[in-house]
Amino acid sequence: MDAIFNTDPQLGFGTDPLYPYSLRPIDVIGGKCKRQLRDQLTQSCPRVPGVYGMLNPKGELIYVGKSKSLRSRLLSYFADSNAREKGGRIIEGTRAIQWETQPSEFASLVREQQLIRRFSPRWNVKEVPKRQRAVYLCLGRSPATFFISAVPPQDCQAIEGPFFGANRMNAAVDALNKVFKLRDCGQKQVFQFSEQMQLFDLELRPGCLRLEVGTCLGPCAAACSQDEYAMATSAAESFLDGFNHEPLVKLRRQFDSAMQNRQYELAQRHHAAIKSLEYVDRKLAMLNRARRRYTFVYNVAGYDGCGIWYLIHSGEIAEAVAAPRNAPERRALMPTLKRWQKTTADHLHRGHGTYPYTLSLVASWFRKNREELAESTFVPGDVVKSRPNGAKATSGITA
Incomplete structure (x- = not known):
């Protein structure tokens, strides 16, 4: 067994970017x-x-x-x-x-x-029954389109998640692109907006049938301007922010119309899309509530004296430092806390920092441990008034 399982403490699980002390032994x-x-x-x-x-x-x-x-x-x-x-x-x-x-x-x-x-x-x-891998709902670079990805690209305009169930999320993406009339083609597609000049008077044809059926603005066929497409993208971003419920409203209206006209197969497709979007809408509401509420320093005591201050910004863990145990350590931490104060002052920031996947963890933790919000959180600007050991400080939010 010794040949396979090396007990060297430098091996094992590897580095921990959110643990501010020396590597713990394995x-x-x-x-x-x-x-x-x-x-x-x-x-x-x-x-x-x-x-x-x-x-x-x-x-x-x-x-x-x-x-x-x-x-x-x-x-x-x-x-x-x-x-x-x-x-x-x-x-x-x-x-x-x-x-x-x-x-x-x-x-x-x-x-x-x-x-x-x-x-x-x-x-x-893989081997857990009914276990589904996480995916993120992404709004890609201009001209934007919704898609899902297990590892979101760096150049997305907006990202939210994680969500679970690739089939369900693919159905949601299809419905969202149609409701907001965003393209769903690849970046290799040549795009031509209506205000772009052409040397020759050529008739541009769309890359698919969606323009003809009214579910795409047609940025590939000069059927819309860049401003018109940008307005649709802005509406899509507001959906990710939890402020726009147009997709569900529109799909429910289409479902009712199909039922009244006895178009039952069409109604069934609308119903499936509605179920997918209802899941996305509920999850977005929870995640964005966490983004809006959870911006503070979370002081977590350690049983072994290794307390940690986590900077929670827009619901995500952004950084972690060793909790100061005395006045000199607190003074040494002031430059970091001033930087954190500037970071948390941006109330319009939507997160998506170095560790965006921690959002669901943070949201779930504080939903189950509401008392921690009042007892163990504070805004960086209040740290000068807290006790040297970083015990309880002014919260700045309520449970």
Whole structure:
């Protein structure tokens, strides 16, 4: 086992960009059977927060998880009642377990998300019944169009997510492009707006039938101006911001019309599109509520003294620093806090920073832990009035 599972603390899970202290050591145990693994866990695994990974006989990481108590969580995999459940199936294929302690449950949650995105262990993303991979709803570069992507491109005009269910999201994208009359062709398509001059008087033909049926503005056939297409793009952006419910209103109107005219197949297609957009609309409302409400510093104490201040900006984790434990450390942190103050002063910023995927994590965490909003958050400008250990400071928001 030693040849495969190196216990060097510099290896293991790798770097953690949102952990401001030195890299935490990795503990690894291995065994030829479940009993050996359980006995070693009982002897060495602590009852503290952290993340853990299951490795198969080849040394491949097959599952990543987190817990408030590593010992209790890992021992639960060996319970007889868990034998036929997901945990029992995972442990059957496990020959080594490694874990990394974390100072808090929130830090464990953040670390787990990073590791799943970095390693994509098969039991986290593929072999879980009904598990769906995350995708993002993107509004691409001009002339804009809606599309979905697991890894959004850097040049998008707007991005929101994550959403789940590729088929459902593809149906939503198709409906959105038709409602806002945005193109759905590739960037290789030649675009010609009505105000663009031509050397010869050529009749431009659209690249598809959508212009003829009235579901596209036709930027490829000089059927609209750049300003007209920009207005449609702006309306699409307002939908992503949660302020425009036109797609649902229009589709419901089309559904009612189809039903009245006994066009049942058409009504069925509209109904499927409505269901997809209702999911997107609900998720957008939740995500944008988090973007509007959650801009502050979140102070998370550590059981081992490794407290962390997370800058939450527009609902996303933007940065993390070690929580100051005394006045000198707080003074040394002032330049960073002044920079954070400038960042959070931009109330029109929609996020999409370095870690946009943390939005859903933050929204879910504060939905379940509402008391944390009042007890452990503050705006950067108030830190000079907080106590040196960074305990409770003025929140600036309400639960």
